[in-house]
Amino acid sequence: MPDYLEEVLGACAEDDGELADYIPELASADPDRLAVALTTLDGETYAAGDADERFTVQSISKPFVYALALADRGLDAVLEAVGTEPSGDPFNEISLEDHSGRPRNPMINIGAITTHSLVGTPGCTVEERFERVRSGLSAFAGRELEVDERVFASERAHADRNLALAYMVSSRGIISEDPAVLVQEYTRQCSVVVDVRDLSAMAATLANGGLNPATGVRVLEPWVCRQVLAVMATCGMYDAAGDWLSSVGIPAKSGVAGGIMGALPGQVGLATFSPRLDGFGNSSRGVRICERLSRDMGLHLMSLPATGPSVLRGTGDLVAGDGDGTARAVLQGAITFAGAERVLRELATIEPGDTLVVLDLSRVSHVDDVGRRMVLEGIRRLSLDGHPITLVDPERTLPDPDAGDGVRPEVVDRLADDAPSDPGHTRTRPDS
Template sequence: MHSPVGEYLQQILSECAADDGAVADYIPELAAADPDHLAVALCTPDGTLYSAGDAERRFTIQSISKPFAYALALRDHGIDAVLEKVGVEPSGDAFNEISLEERTGRPENPMINIGAITTHTLVGPADLDEDARTARVIEGLGAFAGRELAVDEDVFASEMSEVWRNLALASLVRANGIISGSPEEAVRGYTRQCAALVDVRDLAVMGMTLARGGTNPLTGEQVVPEEVARQVLSVMTSCGMYDAAGDWLSAVGIPAKSGVAGGILGALPGQVGAGTFSPRLDRFGNSVRGVRVFERLSRDMNLHLMRIPEPSLEVIGRRERTLRGRRLVVLQGAMDFASAEMALRHFERIDPSEGDVVVDIGMVSTLNDVGRRMLHEGLARLAADGHRVIVVDPHGRLGDLGGGRVPYIARVVPDREGM
């Protein structure tokens, strides 16, 4: 069978192809872009890629680099140290405004230019020179994409010819003591970072790397720690689409970042990474057709971050019964806080006078850290009530029960019907 996902993406492109908006004309090289290019790509958690349209067309990453440079700075120095230099509050301003906190003088967030220039200087050790720091950023962007990225030297030179406003922004944060190096070096490095070449498939993989907690789905590399990915996704949600962030969160509901070359990257935790490309921009600097494509994906595939999940009413499987004098409890589905809490309430109803309790988690599809800790505690309390607890865990999802210190809990991996 041929998967229909690619055909679905092609259909979306054909239905979102109206030609309003205009290319970024304040950068000469971007002003010359073909406005008719249109592409979309999706990446699943296991690294499967789907794409449609001009998916092989490469373009400069521009501001989509901002969340990834922020991630690298967080990886290198920790969240607290980076927060001393760059805040996380939405500015409500355009991407190139002077958005500084009155009390501290630090930039409002890392998704606007003044914050992104600052963030670039925080990647790597403080004593790195300009070339080494920029190389570290480009290498890091490539780790997120799963391949080595090149820089478009023509776009870099073109942007450097119109760099005056960014140079003024860098001078402000230097005057406030937020950065310590020269503003010229910071702007050159940031501008080269923005000139890295990607396509929509790269964006989809980069988005999925964040959505998988920092693990690249193609290479398996843990590019940044999970807590860094969570922090970046949080800031993208509130600040990634500039002064249109509220409209985006309401209509699309996918953490995202746009770039003035026409790209948009989306990352929905645990589900999908997405990339679109279309050079025509709206008044906020976001791709007009890219926004439409994301709206369709969110609506058609129910990908909104605030989607109400189905209630976990079937945590306890129908196979619960007494089997050869033992109480058999079969757990199933995704085991998170809500479903694990239901399982604990079920454990509560097991009378202390009953004998052995067999807890079968072979039908549990996923088990996060919270669900695992809650089940560990529930099993320990069943044992404390005098039950001999036997855990059927064929996939090893529970890990070490009690760290070896709870000998009255045993794990077995038998044939279920032969217990």
């Protein structure tokens, strides 16, 4: 992987962008710096180039602070203040909904300033709110992050446009706090220092449903990650978001210091750094690197995986029984809606009676919440039809199998006549 990443950097080395010269500290950055990092969902990070170079997070902080606001205030409260529609405008434009006065989304400045005001508990102090932001970003990165005070001072001295945006939101009654203080703290948020390893770990935490794969700390609940990733996919790359989604297909966010962070759900977090920006405010070389990674590694969100084996093995046994008064279904793979529907369809063919029905989950790798509810509903109906139910579930992939109406199937590690696949799995049916 490091060799491949070095190859990608070499292929994308040509640079035709410009530094963010409207912020003096950013204008002084070394324009030739170039780095990339990938973090897998089991916590392995690969990096190449100037991976130790640190820079300010800038607008890449927006999705993470949006996540903190969702966690602290809930979805409904955040949606009252900030929408989720792509603006089609540059990041620093006035983009307010005509009917509500809400900023169109949290990934543009006017929305991010508003989102900052929603972090923390209602009534918290300015200092408490910023500490929640800093510690939250640190939890995503897996290490303590600090503010670059020089960049903060430089940006604060050139924050007139953001001040105008904050006063505009205030005039529509969306925020009640002092706009000047809010912009100051939003600017401090953007001045937190990271490197590409930090950003790839932060992205991997989003891709992993809120669980930091390196530290094992749960930073967010999965529903928050789903909301953030959805908004990133449609709004994260500003007025280039449509082109990005079609060509790269990874929910992402860029920053004017030259960073790009991308999170592909269930697969990987990635980050790039190159300070020169294109006309949309995104890193020129960073965009090309992400395009190359997506193409080479099949990382496009809309790429369909190869069709896997059926979730059911030996369905003939399920319908006909195996000659000893038992109907057995062997399940495999991940049980989501589509797989669970297939299981229910087969279970529905079993006539009412007292035949023992065995559902073998020993080959199942994962059961999501929808799949769990559907399988348990099938168990409940079979039980009401008179069938005793046994689950073979050595790894407890179907936790708390309470099907309702007092139905709770017997759970065993293996059946008595099965050779154990693992020496530790020695439990048998109590009636054996």
